[in-house]
Amino acid sequence: MSNATTMAPQPVSLAPLAPRADFPLLAAQPSLHYLDSAATSQKPQAVLDAITGFYSSANANPHRGAYELSAKATDAYHDARVTIARFLGVADTDTLVFTRGTTESMNLVANAWGRTHVQPGDEIVITALEHHANFVPWQQLALAQGAHLRIVELTSDQRIDLDHLQSLLTPRTRVVAITQVSNAVGSITPVAEVVRMVREMSPAIIVLDGAQGAPHLPVEFDALGVDFYAFSGHKLLGPMGIGGVIGARARWLECEPWQFGGDMIEWVNDHDSTWNTLPHKFEAGTPNAADAVGLAAAVRYLQQLDMTAVRAHELALLEAAHARLSDIEGLHIYGPPAQQRSGVISFSLPDVHPHDLATILDQHGVCIRAGHHCAQPLMRRLGTNSTARASFYVYSDGSDVDALVYALTEAQRMFAHTPE
Amino acid sequence: MTGERRDSAMLSAMYQDVILQHYRAPHGRGVPDDCTGEAMRKNPLCGDELRIGVVVRDGVIADVGFDGRGCSVAVASASMMTDAVRGATVGEVRGLMERVDGLLRGEMVSGLARCPDLLALSGVAAYPQRVGCARLAWVGLGEALGADGLGDGSRGAAI
Numbered sequence: 358m359s360n361a362t363t364m365a366p367q368p369v370s371l372a373p374l375a376p377r378a379d380f381p382l383l384a385a386q387p388s389l390h391y392l393d394s395a396a397t398s399q400k401p402q403a404v405l406d407a408i409t410g411f412y413s414s415a416n417a418n419p420h421r422g423a424y425e426l427s428a429k430a431t432d433a434y435h436d437a438r439v440t441i442a443r444f445l446g447v448a449d450t451d452t453l454v455f456t457r458g459t460t461e462s463m464n465l466v467a468n469a470w471g472r473t474h475v476q477p478g479d480e481i482v483i484t485a486l487e488h489h490a491n492f493v494p495w496q497q498l499a500l501a502q503g504a505h506l507r508i509v510e511l512t513s514d515q516r517i518d519l520d521h522l523q524s525l526l527t528p529r530t531r532v533v534a535i536t537q538v539s540n541a542v543g544s545i546t547p548v549a550e551v552v553r554m555v556r557e558m559s560p561a562i563i564v565l566d567g568a569q570g571a572p573h574l575p576v577e578f579d580a581l582g583v584d585f586y587a588f589s590g591h592k593l594l595g596p597m598g599i600g601g602v603i604g605a606r607a608r609w610l611e612c613e614p615w616q617f618g619g620d621m622i623e624w625v626n627d628h629d630s631t632w633n634t635l636p637h638k639f640e641a642g643t644p645n646a647a648d649a650v651g652l653a654a655a656v657r658y659l660q661q662l663d664m665t666a667v668r669a670h671e672l673a674l675l676e677a678a679h680a681r682l683s684d685i686e687g688l689h690i691y692g693p694p695a696q697q698r699s700g701v702i703s704f705s706l707p708d709v710h711p712h713d714l715a716t717i718l719d720q721h722g723v724c725i726r727a728g729h730h731c732a733q734p735l736m737r738r739l740g741t742n743s744t745a746r747a748s749f750y751v752y753s754d755g756s757d758v759d760a761l762v763y764a765l766t767e768a769q770r771m772f773a774h775t776p777e
Numbered sequence: 778m779t780g781e782r783r784d785s786a787m788l789s790a791m792y793q794d795v796i797l798q799h800y801r802a803p804h805g806r807g808v809p810d811d812c813t814g815e816a817m818r819k820n821p822l823c824g825d826e827l828r829i830g831v832v833v834r835d836g837v838i839a840d841v842g843f844d845g846r847g848c849s850v851a852v853a854s855a856s857m858m859t860d861a862v863r864g865a866t867v868g869e870v871r872g873l874m875e876r877v878d879g880l881l882r883g884e885m886v887s888g889l890a891r892c893p894d895l896l897a898l899s900g901v902a903a904y905p906q907r908v909g910c911a912r913l914a915w916v917g918l919g920e921a922l923g924a925d926g927l928g929d930g931s932r933g934a935a936i
Binding site for chain 2: 708710711712713716717720727728729733736742743771772
């Protein structure tokens with residue numbers, strides 16, 4: 358390296374928590390440094406096997422046939438729900454409704470609860486940290502219902518400004534929708550404090566966006582004290598197209614169905630219908646049983662690793678990355694100190710646009726995300742239109758940090774080079 | 778890119794010095810006050826946005842400029858575009874736009890005498906995710922010129 362400093366950097370010696378060999382894509386590409394797990398995680402063989410296993414030994418339409426194979430499919434789907442519910446700490450397993458993921462979960466709550474409970478003049482509170490999945494459904498609900506959208510601003514290190522949140526809560530606040538972990542900068546929300554504040558100041562329901570929380574932190578829904586918790590499977594080693602929303606049973610009972618069709622009905626008359634019970638009332642049509650089974654395999658894999666160990670592993674990587682990146686001249690890291698964030702590090706280099714960074718890093722086998730991270734309201738507040746983001750997961754290790762740092766210095770060298 | 782790894786020569790081909798020079802010190806920075814047509818182009822993938830303004834008089838680009846934020850490829854392409862089209866007739870600009878599209882598809886292209894630097898854009902063709910960056914300013918120019926080429930277009934949209 359032409360710009361090597363006098364003190365040669367020490368390689369980061371951190372082993373992966375989960376062996377790369379468990380992940381077929383990573384095993385096939387040993388030189389790949391996949392640092393975009395906040396967008397989607399890689400999948401272990403156990404998950405692929407579970408999906409194949411369902412299709413090759415249990416495939417039939419759940420809840421439909423009277424024959425044994427259909428019963429087997431129904432059982433597999435049911436067992437998957439129980440496994441995932443336990444992983445997320447909810448005892449009342451039927452309050453976990455499967456969806457395609459966090460986006461659909463938020464749309465479900467905004468429609469099934471929001472349309473009947475948010476009246477003109479009511480207030481909906483979201484934050485400037487939210488990704489579009491937890492922003493646009495509420496923005497549109499507010500527009501449709503004639504309600505006011507209130508946006509909680511951030512501290513200078515991109516944490517939710519709790520004082521501002523408190524000042525926005527009123528007896529008219531009907532919904533507080535807030536992320537557990539920011540996808541763009543990694544800030545972890547102090548959920549207990551938020552819950553206490555909301556309960557004290559308003560009658561609002563609390564909708565927690567766990568898209569980035571569930572993969573990276575131990576979650577116990579029953580202890581969170583929120584009304585709804587949404588999550589995506591593909592960010593926690595599971596397949597794409599499956600996720601869910603857990604709700605307090607009392608809140609589910611207030612909801613109207615939002616999609617209509619098979620499975621969600623109890624009885625269909627010519628001119629009206631009655632509805633099935635939880636969770637089926639909110640799962641219209643043939644369920645995505647195979648991917649639910651795949652997701653159950655993913656959470657079993659994570660349970661073996663232990664979520665406390667997952668958190669500790671990411672924190673160690675984050676601290677190492679933080680220290681190494683801080684040594685790069687001019688590099689700016691967004692977000693709070695490592696202890697207050699999940700395994701995401703968002704940054705910018707002066708004079709090198711994040712899009713250019715991503716291309717150059719890709720050349721070195723380092724996959725990072727460059728862009729607005731589906732969080733344009735946050736980018737506006739950062740005074741930029743994009744950042745570069747590296748994110749870690751269970752298969753990440755010290756060599757990923759080393760590769761990131763090396764590639765960044767190469768990018769910097771390339772752009773610093775003065776043309777003739 | 779995960780499957781086939783591109784070689785560093787391809788990267789150097791995209792980040793040629795001429796691209797970096799235009800990026801560091803872009804030509805045509807600033808939309809003319811008296812523009813007859815302008816357009817705002819956004820790249821929804823990265824959030825970049827460029828505003829292009831033209832002054833068309835008697836079928837000739839009397840002035841052209843841009844502002845906004847973009848990556849090296851987007852800004853360099855916009856910078857070269859202003860060099861290439863200033864003083865050209867609208868008809869010439871249309872031809873140039875087609876040749877730039879060809880370059881970005883990886884085709885051999887001639888007729889770039891108005892701005893030989895444009896040839897450097899050919900390196901972008903190997904990076905399909907970046908072609909949109911290079912096209913941003915040119916699509917904006919097309920909109921600023923308007924469908925009839927009178928230079929009175931006005932649009933704001935995503936590519």
